[in-house]
Amino acid sequence: MVPHSSFLQFLILFFFFLQELKKEMNLDPTFLDYRHRIQDTPEAYPDCVIHQEIILQKGHLWLPKDSPIIHTIITEFHNTPTRGHMGVAKTMERVGENFIWPSMRKDIKLFVSVCLVCQQTKNDHRKSTRLLCLLPVPARPWEDLSLDFIVGLPPYQGHTTILVIVDRFSKGVHLGLLLTHYTAFRVARVFMEVSGKLHGPP
Numbered sequence: 001m002v003p004h005s006s007f008l009q010f011l012i013l014f015f016f017f018l019q020e021l022k023k024e025m026n027l028d029p030t031f032l033d034y035r036h037r038i039q040d041t042p043e044a045y046p047d048c049v050i051h052q053e054i055i056l057q058k059g060h061l062w063l064p065k066d067s068p069i070i071h072t073i074i075t076e077f078h079n080t081p082t083r084g085h086m087g088v089a090k091t092m093e094r095v096g097e098n099f100i101w102p103s104m105r106k107d108i109k110l111f112v113s114v115c116l117v118c119q120q121t122k123n124d125h126r127k128s129t130r131l132l133c134l135l136p137v138p139a140r141p142w143e144d145l146s147l148d149f150i151v152g153l154p155p156y157q158g159h160t161t162i163l164v165i166v167d168r169f170s171k172g173v174h175l176g177l178l179l180t181h182y183t184a185f186r187v188a189r190v191f192m193e194v195s196g197k198l199h200g201p202p
Contacts, residue, residue, distance in 0.1 A: 021061070021069065022053050030064040031055070060100040065107075073099055074111045085121075088112050138169040142199035147191070149178075163187060165195045174198075 025031040035055055038045045048057045055062040063070060077094045078085060086094070088109050095108060112118060138144035150162040159177040166173050176190035 018052075018054070024067070024069060025054060025063075028064055028067065030066065034062075034064070057100050060096070061098060063099060063101040065102040067101065070101060070107060071111075074108055078108075078111065078115065079117075085115065085117050135168075138167075141170045141172065142167050142195075143202050144168045145195070145202045147187075155180075163190055163194075165191065 035050060035053075038048050038050060038055065042048075048055055048062065050056075063073075073095060074091070078091045088105075091112060092105060092108050095104065101107075136144075144167070146166045146168060148164045148166075150164060151160070153160050153162065156177070158179055160180045161178040161182060163176040163178055164173065165176070174194045176194040178186060178190060
């Protein structure tokens with residue numbers, strides 16, 4: 001249950017919000033035009049009523065799609081710590097409990113898609129866009145190898161890099177030393193010295 005003081009504070013904040021909303025809407029030509037049309041032909045808008053100078057559509061506060069207050073509303077229902085940076089659907093559900101405007105889903109989807117916190121902390125749960133291609137299983141030792149480099153090591157006789165050669169079949173390993181600024185020719189030569197002379201070319 002909401003404490004009495006907190007509930008009273010909420011009512012006060014909501015009252016001031018409504019006052020500011022009325023001031024803004026009374027300066028918005030789109031809102032004024034829509035309100036006049038509802039007042040002139042209420043039968044054409046059965047879902048809308050005018051209440052204290054604001055428009056209620058199916059019980060929700062109606063806003064023009066270009067209203068600057070929309071950004072504030074989405075921020076309040078998505079960014080604040082109590083809201084928890086929910087996704088599009090839950091943010092839409094929470095905003096839709098009280099407000100409605102023509103491009104609501106599009107605006108919320110755009111807001112969530114550029115939210116920095118969501119981009120940094122939330123994983124993409126969509127399936128991979130392509131099929132995984134497995135490597136073929138080697139039939140015998142030292143015919144299918146992987147090469148890697150361990151760099152940034154303390155120097156040993158001028159060498160700071162280790163060439164790692166792994167046989168994918170037996171998991172056997174050969175290591176070779178390389179200088180800091182090694183070349184493709186030097187890598188090939190070390191490969192033949194530590195692996196090729198023992199097992200032949202892969």
